[in-house]
Amino acid sequence: MKNLLSGFVCLFTILLFTNCANDDNITRIETSLVYKVYALNAISDPSVTGYSRFVKNEDQSVTIELNLSGLLSDQMHPAHIHYNTAAETGGIAITLGTINSNTGRSEVTITELDDGTPITYEELLDFDGYINVHLSNSNLDILVAQADIGQNELTGVTKTYGLNELDVDGISGSAKFSERLNGEALATIQLTNAIPGNEHLAHIHNNTALESGTVALTFNPVDGDTGISHTNITQLDDTTPFLYENIEDFDGYINVHLSPTDLDTIIAQGDIGENELTGESVVYELDEVAIADISGTASFYKRQNGEALAIIELMNTPVDGMHPGHIHQNDISTTGPVIFTFNDVDGNTGISQTNVIQLDDGTPFGYDDVLEVNGYINIHLSATNLNTLVAQGNIGINN
Template structure:
């Protein structure tokens, strides 16, 4: 939404708009606009049509709506309406508008009430639960060429995207994007690559981090496998009984997103990602883990900062035996001198060579996050097994011990 209140500019714009309405449509000059609000109209149906809808406050109390789009062609007339609800939800017409003239891309309508006779003032526009549709033609109303949310459904420009990484099915990954609406809720869009064309993939927000796991707190509309897309308004869960989520809560929530293979195979997760306070900031530090007592085993330990200051620690080794379970720890001191265990990781799976752990505190309960990892006087040991702790298969200094 764009709103400006500089008097001289508004008066100039008002005179231009009212002059256009008189010259182009034969509407009597209602005087200069006192204020205005503009909303974007985005392209739909690969139409190439997009533009702006501008609401003007007129001196007599009426509202003037000017739709101006590009991409239309001379000889075509495009019906346009204000509908109730958000564009995602859909809804009935509340204000019919003058057709958009394909030759000019313009539609100019003056109104002061809805189809039921309820008054609408300029002050009401920002609070409207509504959207605008521009259609292909009177005979093809089902084809929308341009569309945009208005009023409380408009997007503020604040948004947050989180990665959804590949999980149990190779080749499926993407993002979940949350965009704040004026009403405080969010438009949530899941976009995945690699989904099967005939797939329908349930998706949810779960409490806690993905490593910890937790119950469902919000259900998205399922991901369409043919498009890889799911769009949900967080004002209403797709599952009855779940609470709505506002944008400011989402960006701070202790949660993660799962996308599942199907309703009958919820145990198979095709994409997953932490969100809110568990989301990754992009800051990360990797340390080498060198071969030690078992030839051929080496790798890295990667620490990635979370939004809440904690860290996601991923140990990745090559050469570990299939079926092996390898305890891993941070020890105090450096590897050359040695020292006691201060933090225990999840054991490395020998079959995959992987271990993931959330780093939030030391074994004694002392807070220990990403910033502490970078400064710690420590090193990492990965051991052969719980019964052969003395055999170290990979080892590396971290934090202050690495230049």
């Protein structure tokens, strides 16, 4: 009986291992495998998804696996590791395996670059490069999937700024900065309703959009067909180092232009860095005074650096008029001298925008100071008729 039982256990064990060996659905757990995975992003066909896996082998070689799904059948997709970032582009560093779309897979084991330079697993994880998967050998310009790798990998830390409509109706978007492992940044500008066939130049300028300023950094142009621009950020145009960590403290704004031959037409614009609006604001009413039906508001928006964007909006202002505006000391009933001068209200739009940094005498004056000021606002009919007030309202502690 004992021998019979032993024989049964041995047979059961043999059958078990035989069945396991033939079961293609079993996932093997590779507990000792050292590897790094990079997501492959779809380029020409959004339904494509996948990844690349770099595996460190015991003999110090590296196996690079590619795995894609959502491909058309019966296609062969060559793949390479290129130098630089995908936004910069660069020559081929390593020729990878060709993906058979029926399996979605390829695999190659390497110990060196295509030029014979030895490379290790650890060096690949710090490599300045990216992966391209191409449509075919005869269509290398059409990309199926792509990924920045090594030191260019994105950390997942991002900062996004809104780009507001300006001179062309309906065009707006965003500028997203994504941190890389090496501290550099990938800048992605994305516009809605960009103009097909156009190339929209884009720049970071110094100062706020209201103050205007010189170009500090030039982006790759926005493709009017896709509305997208990708730029790798390492330095300003004057070669001053400019990394991801510098963006949120930068005193600047972004302009996106209509075309290389029409830079004066701004299709989208947004303050960035320390000039970004925090979302905190206060609104004061401006009541009609000498002229019936002219009234409005004065809104103050806090910036990250503590300064304020002041926007005066009036209804029914005379066409072509220019209306000076000031903050005066004290309240309306007491009256007082001018302590701050706004940019004039344009009678055609009824709007004035002013960056608030300091009083006219140079005293620092930011958003928090507006809330505590002992003052009121006067809007005048014109520079030659300051005695005629078109709108007025208490602000700060007098509100």
